[in-house]
Amino acid sequence: MPRVPEPEVIICGAGAAGLTLAIDLARRNIGFLLIDKAAGPFRGSRGKGIQPRSQEVFEDLGVIDRIVASGGEYPVQRFYTDEGPVDRSAFELSGPTPEEPYQIPLLVPQFLTERCLRERLAELGHAPLYGHELTGIDQDDDGVSARIATPSGERTVRAAYLVGADGGSSFVRKSLDIGFPGRTLGVRAVVADVRADGVSTDAWHRWGRARTRRCHCARCTARTCSSTWGRSPSTWTSTSRRRA
Ligand SMILES: Cc1cc2nc3c(=O)[nH]c(=O)nc-3n(C[C@H](O)[C@H](O)[C@H](O)COP(=O)(O)OP(=O)(O)OC[C@H]3O[C@@H](n4cnc5c(N)ncnc54)[C@H](O)[C@@H]3O)c2cc1C
Numbered sequence: 001m002p003r004v005p006e007p008e009v010i011i012c013g014a015g016a017a018g019l020t021l022a023i024d025l026a027r028r029n030i031g032f033l034l035i036d037k038a039a040g041p042f043r044g045s046r047g048k049g050i051q052p053r054s055q056e057v058f059e060d061l062g063v064i065d066r067i068v069a070s071g072g073e074y075p076v077q078r079f080y081t082d083e084g085p086v087d088r089s090a091f092e093l094s095g096p097t098p099e100e101p102y103q104i105p106l107l108v109p110q111f112l113t114e115r116c117l118r119e120r121l122a123e124l125g126h127a128p129l130y131g132h133e134l135t136g137i138d139q140d141d142d143g144v145s146a147r148i149a150t151p152s153g154e155r156t157v158r159a160a161y162l163v164g165a166d167g168g169s170s171f172v173r174k175s176l177d178i179g180f181p182g183r184t185l186g187v188r189a190v191v192a193d194v195r196a197d198g199v200s201t202d203a204w205h206r207w208g209r210a211r212t213r214r215c216h217c218a219r220c221t222a223r224t225c226s227s228t229w230g231r232s233p234s235t236w237t238s239t240s241r242r243r244a
Contacts, residue, residue: 007033010146010162012172014128015042016110018165019117023061026124033157034126035148037133041118045109045193049074052102058116059102066116071108078203090204109193137162137175 009025011018014036022034050058050067058064074090093103121127135154136147144162148155164172173180199205 005031007031007157007159008161009033010035010134010144010157010159011165012134012146012162013165013167013170014038014130015165015167016047016114016117018163019114019121019128020057020061021163021165022126022128023063023117023121023124026121026126032126033159034121034128035132035134036128036130037149038130040130041111041128042114043111043193044191045111046191047110047113048107050106050108050113052100052105055102055106061117061120063116063120066119067108067113068106070112070116071106073104074107075201075203078205080205080207087203134162134166134171137172 008030009032011021011025011032011034014022014034018034018036022032025032048071050071055064055067058067076087077090079086079088091105096103118128129150131151133149134146135149138145139162143158143160146157146159146162148157162172164170164176166172168180170180
């Protein structure tokens with residue numbers, strides 16, 4: 001069996017964070033192994049608002065043009081009130097400044113953002129290893145040994161560093177007993193990607209009362225996605241449309 005060179009870094013998780021780190025290491029010629037337990041790339045729209053600061057990072061990584069081309073600006077918000085539909089701009093915009101060159105959040109579904117990052121990574125000669133789950137970590141003064149379950153059995157890989165980019169319920173964080181301080185918002189939410197007829201794509205449609213949070217339903221369109229939240233599961237709906 002050919003001997004695989006030890007990577008300098010193991011990145012656990014090939015989501016947005018893991019892919020971003022992988023691109024940065026690749027362009028610095030630092031060896032790494034990028035693993036993800038999922039069978040393939042994430043397919044949902046989840047993180048769809050690309051904030052100005054994220055756009056600066058994407059510019060630095062050389063992917064901003066393709067991310068802009070994958071989505072668009074937020075459409076107008078259309079609130080359905082007792083008096084009828086009312087359109088309001090989603091954001092108040094001011095001109096770009098050297099400190100804040102990007103002012104306009106973009107609407108791009110997360111699966112397309114991650115696709116752009118994978119494309120950039122491929123240009124640099126790398127790809128995530130899917131179906132590879134980190135199952136154990138042993139660290140010492142010189143580095144870390146990672147146990148990885150692969151489709152062809154368990155493997156132990158030695159590296160100088162292991163980076164946990166494995167999301168909100170991070171195995172790495174829990175293994176190292178690192179806390180995750182924060183606050184629960186006190187709302188229940190459902191995000192879904194579905195097709196829906198009869199709702200135009202020129203607006204971000206919003207029903208219900210967002211302030212009371214009893215039931216608020218939003219449909220984000222413009223090639224992408226939507227979300228809904230409320231207290232009663234029977235009122236949950238949400239829709240999404242991928243770029244045609
Ligand atoms: C409802 C919702 C709406 C959001 N909206 C926005 C938004 O509008 N704008 C925005 O910027 N962000 C948004 N976010 C946040 C955004 O989705 C996250 O910040 C982003 O996905 C975090 O990326 P990540 O790479 O850290 O983790 P993840 O995307 O969670 O990726 C972690 C990866 O690690 C892998 N993994 C986990 N455990 C292991 C293991 N043991 N071994 C190997 N692989 C493992 C998983 O399979 C996964 O692919 C939203 C999030 C939610 C839930």
